[in-house]
Amino acid sequence: MRYLIGGIAVLIGMSGCGDTDKTKEAKAGRDTVQVAPTKNEIVGVGRIEPEDGVIELTAGATGRILEILVKDNQTVEKGMPLLRIDIALENAQVQQAQSKLSTQQAAVSVNQSTLEGLRVNLENARETYQRNLDLYKGNAQTKQVLDDSKASVDKLTKDVETAEASIRQSQSRMGELQADLRYYRTVVNNKRVEALMAGKILKMTVKTGDYINNDTKIAEFAPSGGLYAKTEVDELYAERVNVGQKAYIVSQTTGDTLATGMVSFAADYLKQKSLFKDQATEQEDRRVREVFIRLDTGKMPLIGSRVDCVILLK
Template identity: 60%
Template sequence: MQTTIPKKTGLLGWTTGFWLSLLAAGLIACNKDADKADAATADSLQTPTTSKRILGVARIEPEEGILNITAGTTGNIVRVLMNENQPVQKGQSLLTVEVAVETAQLAQAQSKLAAQQAAIRSNAANLEAMRVQLRNARDTYARNIKLYEAKAQTKQALEDSKAEVDRLEKEVEAARATLAQSQSRLGELKADINYYQTLVRQKKVTAPEAGKILNVLVDPGDYVTSDTKIAELAAGSTLIAKTEIDELYAERVQVGQPAVIISQTTGDTLARGTVSFAADYLKQKSLFKDQSTELEDRRVREVHVRLEKGKMPLIGSRVDCLILVQ
């Protein structure tokens, strides 16, 4: 009996171990199947593995930056010709500023120009008349010389005709000087007109670059000076996600790598893009820094991701930037 009981006990132990082994093998197989299913799902979503992606916090900005537009002139605003979110072209009018004084000065200069042109025509006609008289006087003097030599004219008549030539020569010279002075004055008036036209044009504030108006800072009736900020403009039409990558992973980022922009609140994919810039140096963190005096023991590499055309995140929004590295 003592030899039989151990055999039975051994058989039971072996049987229990066998079934436990089968159960463990089944669990391992199930886990492997689950891992394969998860991998298949991940592949279908094109989600990279941790070793092939780098995550950074980014800010959405225009690739060409945000421009602060100033009035560039002085006066009261008559009309505001722009709205927030409005696309504008380079040279498009944004404001109309009161130009009453400059317009009056321009009209006055134009009136003077017309009067001066009339004076020039009169002076030119007078000069031509004087030249005709001088030619006639010279002809008379030449005839009197011949007549005097032929004893058919008196010396007094000859001298009188010579004096007439001298007088007319001086008058022609004076008329020529008057015409030249009038023409010079005409040039001055044209310069005045160009100046006042420039002042009037400067009152029409225009967009310095093509882009989108983000913020309008003035209203009709406001008085502006040359330095008054009137609007913020997102230059160009391309947006970037500007991020900073920790120096530990910085070397793995290269221009041309794809990236995904993800909402920090919902986790949704907002946009896709491509790395367009990766700085050649490391610097202190500047984006999303809580305090300017915050101490750091690591440096970062600035990286820009140019977003593809389509639905874009809001400018200035804070997002996650997932860079897919090789």
């Protein structure tokens, strides 16, 4: 009888140990991972995101929004305009610079024509002076006529030099005006708010009439490319995860399989939990391994979905 009672006590003790192990496993954290009874899979809570995450687009320009050119959920290509903003002042500056440049170009053209005329007159004056000099040497021309022709050459020479200097100055001024025009055109171009890469506009965060500056956040944006389920595996099981392991993504709401995929990244270090760290009872010293699961092509879960990531160990 004593042996029977002792055997029953041992069985009860073994059962108690088993319950303790399960309790410890449960305390590992349902919000991070759990190991299935078969030990063939690890389940982690994850979130669906683009590879580089959801990006907040900033305006990169200053002005009042006249029109929003895209809608929520719209796919855009690189360089596609997103907003039209008020650039009336900048356009006026461009037009003014163009007008000044045109006026200066006309002045340069007039000065060049004047210079060409002076050069022709100077050449004729030099020929006249040479002819008068030859006649004077032969006593066929008076000294006064020779001096007058020499004075004409000297005057026209100075006129040509003055005209050449004026053209150089005008051309320099024209260069300044061209630089001004390029600057104002650059300002106008910088007023263009456009997509810097291909992707999808998830949500516009501004509206028509808003005044924006360079740092104003205008939209939440998902770059084009595959989607990932980003999860964190508790340190108790982190060593069991490897790149290349298959996985499937399960809805936390319905329990349906939303997608399949493969582990494409597993961090080489442990860090503090960051995903869904919203429970006051969570231990601060818990460590997790960051894991990315690249989803197979096909129907994709919604970006931002909170899902269960089931990683197959075999």
